[in-house]
Amino acid sequence: MKKIVLFFILVLAVLVSSCGRNSGRKFEAFSPEAIAMNAPDGWEVNASVRVKGFDEEIQDKTHKAKLAYSVDLVTPQGKTLNSFAADTMKADQQEEFIDLGVEAQMELDSTFTTGRYKVIFNVKDLLSGREVKADKEFDVSK
Numbered sequence: 001m002k003k004i005v006l007f008f009i010l011v012l013a014v015l016v017s018s019c020g021r022n023s024g025r026k027f028e029a030f031s032p033e034a035i036a037m038n039a040p041d042g043w044e045v046n047a048s049v050r051v052k053g054f055d056e057e058i059q060d061k062t063h064k065a066k067l068a069y070s071v072d073l074v075t076p077q078g079k080t081l082n083s084f085a086a087d088t089m090k091a092d093q094q095e096e097f098i099d100l101g102v103e104a105q106m107e108l109d110s111t112f113t114t115g116r117y118k119v120i121f122n123v124k125d126l127l128s129g130r131e132v133k134a135d136k137e138f139d140v141s142k
Helices: 002-018
Strands: 028-039 041-051 057-059 062-074 080-093 100-109 117-126 132-140
Touching: 028 117, 028 132, 041 057, 041 117, 062 100, 062 132, 080 100, 100 117
Parallel strands: none
Antiparallel strands: 028 041, 041 100, 057 062, 062 080, 062 117, 117 132
16 A cells, blocks of 8 residues: 555656646747848838747746747748747846747848738747647748
């Protein structure tokens, strides 16, 4: 009987320790946005996406999140420029996170043509290892 109780305690301890904060929630990206504005030597692209359901660490009553992202750019000709922009972000606050905004700024020089482009956000939760994608099309015009 002792062996069975010890086994269940051990299994319960492993389950509790392996569960990260928010790991029961779906990690998702939503509300992607992208816009291109004329710049002196081409265009400036501002793109963003919101993410939620990522894991959090709690240290000293502070909630901490760690995300990495890259942004692929698909040209009007269908060519994909992988990791056109990339960064990591760390955020902390006193309360549990509802969501976080991921933002990227990119410069398109005069070698880029006008037309319909697409940004693809590749976001990774560095605490859980989970990944999510979101995309948004936008126009580049004169």
